[in-house]
Amino acid sequence: MLHSSIFRLAICFILIVTLGAAAERSAYAYHTSADLAETAMTSQEWDAILQRDAEAEARTESPVLKPASSPVFYKVRSGDTLYRISRSFGIPVQTLLAVNGINDPGSLQAGQQLQIPSEQAGLELPGGQEGIIRQVLTSTLTAYTAGVESTGKKPSHPEYGITYSGSKAEEGRTIAVDPTVIPMGSTVFIDGIGIRKAEDIGSAIRGSRIDLFMDDVKQAREFGVKKNVKVYVLEGKA
Template sequence: MCNPSIFRLALCLILIVTLGAAAERPAYAYHTSSDLAETAVTSQEWDAILQRDAGAETQTEGPVLQTQSSPVSYKVRSGDTLYRISRSFGIPVETLLTVNGINDPGSLQAGQQLQIPSEQTGIDLPGGQEGIIRQVLTSTLTAYTAGVESTGKKPSHPEYGITYSGSKAEEGRTIAVDPSVIPMGSTVFIDGIGVRKAEDIGSAIRGTRIDLFMDDVKQARDFGVKKNVKVYVLEGTA
């Protein structure tokens, strides 16, 4: 018959070994609902953690580079109103009043220069140069080439690729215009296209329509017809 004292001693040894083995197990291996309840984070604590992390990210992030748009001015034409100018540039009348320090909207005079916040209009002139806009147009854009399909001239023609102004047509620069609307030699900023030079004319180019010169026939055809495009004619370029 087993001695009760020896039995109790053996039972204690088994419990000690079992508990010791459990203590050696990784702490993350098993969790009970009570364990999770004890480690739960309150909403206030989460807010503090998020604020701390946001502050740490702010301190470790590098400086943000600021880009500055080119300054743009508009030269008031006879008959202009602030409302008409604001619609042309797509900016509120209040913005024009504030930026230019105008107290009386009826005090505009022909030749007066108004500062236009270019960051709101998307007008970005090359090289950071300052531009004075003398005219704003709504145009229809098409494209043409130097070839037979557009000009009727073959590469063997002595005037192949030569514009009305006498310069050689160049993609990314040359446009054909109606000189009664946009004078020859004018520099224009075309919304979504960029800066171009009025160097050519065309029999189908009348009014505010503009033809963009391209080297490739397929590219010109794929360009298609783009209507209601804003065009800004710059001062002192013709």
């Protein structure tokens, strides 16, 4: 009787172990299949990403060509150095040397024209016109009008709205300057403003400061004071 009970227990134990192993194999097979399915799906996504990258690269290899910027030149002044010029335009000295084929940095001469890579300097003259720059300044900008608040003159005054150079002040063209820094009649390109002409002076306009003429008093006041603005004095007159 005892042997019979032990035999039955042994049979039950064998069955439990067998069924457990089968269940474990089934579960293992299930998880393995799921992992394979996930791996296959990830590979498909990766292939799609590679395909998109290849298409993007193909588009990059044939870019749409932009019109080349018109050349900009700087006319060397007495006392100029390549280091000073490079700082004025914010470009490396090595770039100036390479673009202009200069082997000896100390060979600069007054009146010599250096080509400035306008894209690197962030400089583009209006209309893409070719320009020769003879002076670069860092200026403070303000604005003025023809009225009493700026000139002390009323509309009835015979010289109301008339500039120091004798022309009638015009918004979008006239600026007041210190003629010892920017000669009368000079054409200047003001960064963020555009082309202007030095036609006027003012008692408060000294050094590199520039006063922009405006028709409207409110607009002139709202313009306020703008500091550290790059100004390029161009060769010739407007």
